[in-house]
Amino acid sequence: MGVxxxxxxxxxxxxLPLDAVRERPAPARSAGPxxxxxxxxxxxxxxxxxxxxxxPHLDRPFDYLVPATLDAAAVPxxxxxxxxxxxxxxxxxxxxxETSEHPGKLARLERVxxxxxxxxxxxxxxxxxxxxxxxxxxADVLRLAVPPRHARVEAEPRTxxxxxxxxxxxxxxxxxxxGGEAFLAELAAGRAPRAVWTALPGTGPRxxxxxxxxAVAVRETLRGGRGALVVVPDGKDVALAGAALEAxxxxxxxxxLTADLGPAERYRRWLRVLRGEARVAxxxxxxxxxxxxxxxxxxxxxxxxxxxxxxLAPYPHTREVLALRAHRGRxxxxxxxxxxxxxxxxxxxxxxxxxxxxxxxxxxxxxPRVRPAGDDAELARDEAARAARLPSLAWRTLRAGLEHGPVxxxxxxxxxxxxxxxxxxxxxxRCGHCAGPLALRSGHAAPYCRWCxxxxxxxxxxxxxxxxxxxxxVGARRTAEELGRAFPSVPVRTSGRDGVLAAVGPGxxxxxxxxxxxxxxxxxxxAAVLLDGWALLGRPDLRVAEETLRRWLNAAALLRPGAELxxxxxxxxxxxxxxxxxxxxxxxxxxxADRTELGFPPAVRMATLTGxxxxxxxxxxxxxLPEGARVLGPVPVETPRGDQVRERAIVRxxxxxxxxxxxxxxxAAGVRSARKAPEVVRVCIDPMDAI
Numbered sequence: 001m002g003v004x005x006x007x008x009x010x011x012x013x014x015x016l017p018l019d020a021v022r023e024r025p026a027p028a029r030s031a032g033p034x035x036x037x038x039x040x041x042x043x044x045x046x047x048x049x050x051x052x053x054x055x056p057h058l059d060r061p062f063d064y065l066v067p068a069t070l071d072a073a074a075v076p077x078x079x080x081x082x083x084x085x086x087x088x089x090x091x092x093x094x095x096x097x098e099t100s101e102h103p104g105k106l107a108r109l110e111r112v113x114x115x116x117x118x119x120x121x122x123x124x125x126x127x128x129x130x131x132x133x134x135x136x137x138x139a140d141v142l143r144l145a146v147p148p149r150h151a152r153v154e155a156e157p158r159t160x161x162x163x164x165x166x167x168x169x170x171x172x173x174x175x176x177x178x179g180g181e182a183f184l185a186e187l188a189a190g191r192a193p194r195a196v197w198t199a200l201p202g203t204g205p206r207x208x209x210x211x212x213x214x215a216v217a218v219r220e221t222l223r224g225g226r227g228a229l230v231v232v233p234d235g236k237d238v239a240l241a242g243a244a245l246e247a248x249x250x251x252x253x254x255x256x257l258t259a260d261l262g263p264a265e266r267y268r269r270w271l272r273v274l275r276g277e278a279r280v281a282x283x284x285x286x287x288x289x290x291x292x293x294x295x296x297x298x299x300x301x302x303x304x305x306x307x308x309x310x311x312l313a314p315y316p317h318t319r320e321v322l323a324l325r326a327h328r329g330r331x332x333x334x335x336x337x338x339x340x341x342x343x344x345x346x347x348x349x350x351x352x353x354x355x356x357x358x359x360x361x362x363x364x365x366x367x368p369r370v371r372p373a374g375d376d377a378e379l380a381r382d383e384a385a386r387a388a389r390l391p392s393l394a395w396r397t398l399r400a401g402l403e404h405g406p407v408x409x410x411x412x413x414x415x416x417x418x419x420x421x422x423x424x425x426x427x428x429x430r431c432g433h434c435a436g437p438l439a440l441r442s443g444h445a446a447p448y449c450r451w452c453x454x455x456x457x458x459x460x461x462x463x464x465x466x467x468x469x470x471x472x473x474v475g476a477r478r479t480a481e482e483l484g485r486a487f488p489s490v491p492v493r494t495s496g497r498d499g500v501l502a503a504v505g506p507g508x509x510x511x512x513x514x515x516x517x518x519x520x521x522x523x524x525x526x527a528a529v530l531l532d533g534w535a536l537l538g539r540p541d542l543r544v545a546e547e548t549l550r551r552w553l554n555a556a557a558l559l560r561p562g563a564e565l566x567x568x569x570x571x572x573x574x575x576x577x578x579x580x581x582x583x584x585x586x587x588x589x590x591x592x593a594d595r596t597e598l599g600f601p602p603a604v605r606m607a608t609l610t611g612x613x614x615x616x617x618x619x620x621x622x623x624x625l626p627e628g629a630r631v632l633g634p635v636p637v638e639t640p641r642g643d644q645v646r647e648r649a650i651v652r653x654x655x656x657x658x659x660x661x662x663x664x665x666x667x668a669a670g671v672r673s674a675r676k677a678p679e680v681v682r683v684c685i686d687p688m689d690a691i
Contacts, residue, residue: 038067038108044096047074047109049082050124052090052139054313057670059137063100065108074109077117077124079149081110092119092142116154118146118274120291126325127289133324134685135607135662135669136314144310145289150267159277162252166223172248173213176200177356187217187297187332190224194326194353196344197336198585201557202366203524207503208557210336211244214299217334218280219248226296226331227279231287231318233305233516235260236502240520241282241301249280257283257290285310288321297332298322304341304543304550305516306688315684319343338557339550340588342595343602349592357585367582368528368559371397372571394529395486397566398510401527402490406509408521408528409483410555412535414496414514415475416440420447422461423468431456438469443481473535480512495519515551524560533569533576541689542600545575546591552579599630601686605658607665610637610648611681619681620649623668626660629653658685 048061064082066074074080076095081088088110100106119142127141168188174180177197186193199210206212218228232241235258245254255269255278272278274291281290285308288298300308300319308318319335326333333353335344347353373391401407413419417440420429429438429447436451438459447456447469460467471478476496484492492510495501501519504511511519515536536548556565556579569576578587596603609616616634625631634647653661665683672681 038065038069041066041068041071041074043071044098046097046100046106047080048094048097049080049091049109050094050138050142051082051084052142053084054137054139055670055673056137056666057674059131059139059666059670061094063102063106065106066096067108070109070112073112073115075115075117076121077119078115079113079118081113083107083110092124092146094119094124114149114151114154116149116271116274118149118291120274122295122329123289123291126321126328129324129328130316130321131314132659132662132666133320134314134316135666135683136316140313141289141316144286144312144316147267147270148263150264153264153268153271156268158275159252159272161277161279162250164250166219166249168223169216169219172216173200173209174216176358176362178359179354179356183354183356184217184220187220188224190226190296192296192326192330192332194333194347195335195356196340196348196353197334197356198340198358199336199338199557200358200362200366201338201368201553201559201582202561203521203558205523207240207243207520207522210301210338211241212248214241214301214334214336215244215248217297217299218245218254221297221332222249222253222279224296226294227292228281228297228299229287229290229292229295229322230280230282230299230301231285231308231322232282232301233307234284234500236500236517236520237301238283239502245280245282252278254278254280254282257281257287259284259286285318288318288325295325295329295331297334298326299334299336302337302339302550302554303335303344304337304339304546307516309688313682315687317686317688320686323347337550338553339546339584341546341550342588342592345585345588345592346602349589355585363582366561368556368561368563368565370556370565370567370580370582372576372580373566373568390529390531391568394531394566394568397527397529397564398483398487401525401564402487402508402510403526405506405523405526406504406511406521408518408525408555408558409479409510409512410518410528410530410551411474411476411479411512411514412532412551413473413475414477414498416442416445416477417471417473418450418475419472420469421472422464422466423470424466425461425464426470427461427463428472429456429459429469430462432459440471443478474532476512476514479531480510483510483512493519513555515555518555518558521558525558525563526560527563528555528559528565530555530565530567530569533567537569537573537575542595543688546588549575549578549584549587553582553584556582599652601652603655604652605655605661606650606652606686607661608648608650608684608687609634609665609681610646610684612644612679613647615677615679615681616647616649618677619668619672620651622671623651624664625651626653626657626664628657629661661685 045066047064047066049064078093080091080093082091127145131138131141171181183193221228238256242256255272273281276293281292300322303319310316348355373393420438431449434452436449438447439450480492480494490510495513495517500517503520506522630652632650634649637646637648
């Protein structure tokens with residue numbers, strides 16, 4: 001199984017020696033076992049259990065005695081209850097063996113919670129590999145991989161996958177890509193091709209084209225006799241991909257796993273995958289661990305989206321989990337998106353994956369016509385365009401587009417006025433209690449603090465004493481309000497964190513959306529304006545250019561071929577030039593080259609340690625860093641006033657030293673855990689927001 005075995009210490013709850021149980025004579029006049037001492041199972045009486053404990057120094061399997069009464073139910077992969085450090089805790093039975101290497105006493109299994117083998121050997125080995133990759137514990141990964149049990153759902157009648165064989169069909173959208181049909185042929189033959197796919201833009205009568213392409217690849221995988229796994233960023237994409245899978249595969253062949261299903265329904269669908277009743281699993285990041293039988297293809301769409309990064313320890317990324325799973329299980333992998341990340345580009349550069357991209361002629365025929373608002377010709381026509389939030393070019397584009405259908409306005413920030421400044425001196429407006437940023441929820445509300453929530457009705461500028469505020473950043477709701485006044489006869493629709501629209505009709509409408517929440521238009525948007533490019537490009541982030549281009553391309557891909565797209569950003573910037581040419585591949589290759597030269601991820605591997613200053617420095621001193629490691633910091637991390645002061649240190653190592661770094665950090669965390677250090681240091685390997 002690839003699971004590292006270890007034996008417990010006497011302090012970890014071991015009670016009875018197995019040999020003593022077998023050799024102890026029965027008391028006189030009794031044919032049964034000694035009272036309180038269970039009769040061990042006749043075969044494979046030792047169970048190796050992964051105990052549900054987050055403590056790093058206890059991250060190993062423990063041996064327990066299998067009583068004869070639980071022999072039939074105690075199958076590998078089932079949930080059990082065991083006594084650990086004097087308490088009853090949950091665990092998973094990894095395997096059963098004949099003898100234990102532990103010379104002391106063995107405690108017995110207290111109970112088999114369910115005989116359903118929910119933890120397959122493949123997922124157990126994958127969880128162990130992910131935990132080691134991210135310096136985490138097996139218990140933390142298993143919480144992400146196996147959903148909570150619902151006894152009523154387990155007892156429900158089982159369903160069956162349709163038995164009708166899938167028929168061969170054409171390549172569909174893959175005909176537009178050189179190598180696309182060869183990729184499908186490899187899947188149909190049961191082999192394991194790996195590719196990084198740059199999808200074409202455009203929206204047809206049935207919506208975006210990428211869900212159909214994914215469904216065709218899944219169909220060929222099923223025809224090859226293997227299962228498939230599709231992971232997308234959010235529920236909107238799950239709905240698009242689910243509709244395409246239903247159309248291409250027919251009903252009953254896939255299940256969709258999302259958090260909004262509720263615990264019972266999610267467990268019901270997960271069990272269908274586990275039992276082989278559905279060979280295709282679709283969902284968000286947690287679906288990367290779905291127990292698909294005989295996995296032949298893993299697909300991750302839009303791998304640059306930060307929703308693919310897990311928020312819970314050990315913070316794995318979907319792309320890395322699926323790449324590890326495909327490598328271990330000899331399955332195919334498809335990393336797709338309209339943009340391309342530096343990490344995916346590295347897979348191509350190293351030869352681990354092939355590139356799938358359409359010819360330039362096809363891209364030009366499908367892409368919108370992009371115009372930056374600040375070019376020289378436009379500035380000569382409108383001298384105020386440089387300072388205006390919506391210059392005349394944007395207004396003309398919106399008016400012309402509304403004559404033919406819906407238009408899109410992308411706004412980087414949600415809310416009404418998410419950042420304020422002093423009207424007089426332009427200093428940032430800060431809360432007098434915690435120094436947090438002030439914001440406005442509406443045009444008639446008083447400023448409030450985004451950190452502590454206090455109303456700043458009597459705010460006064462600390463720099464000049466002024467009492468009036470102005471907008472530093474305009475949010476989506478304020479933008480929708482302004483556009484509604486400018487176009488009174490046109491309906492204005494908003495889509496963002498407070499409510500995401502799935503789709504809009506073909507009629508005239510102004511759609512104001514934040515990045516990632518753009519609804520899918522029927523037939524495509526007639527025009528679009530990408531506002532406040534400075535807000536995206538001005539963030540202090542290593543991935544700022546890559547992330548900005550990804551958000552712009554995802555929005556632009558929803559336009560009709562040749563539709564006009566206005567971007568409010570300086571046309572001399574490389575990211576704007578990549579959008580103008582619709583060339584995410586070259587931009588990603590340059591990003592990778594620049595990061596390699598500067599020693600930034602993904603050219604190197606990186607870990608962050610975040611905690612109190614004393615704890616971070618203490619852990620750094622206890623960690624046996626590999627040769628070539630460089631420590632940056634620690635430096636303070638911004639926190640609300642009144643919270644504990646926190647610092648962050650960055651450790652970067654060459655790519656080949658990454659396993660040694662993860663092992664060293666996990667070992668140091670285990671030492672701190674064993675001595676019950678009062679402060680926890682958060683360890684994150686390859687975080688998306690490291691710099």
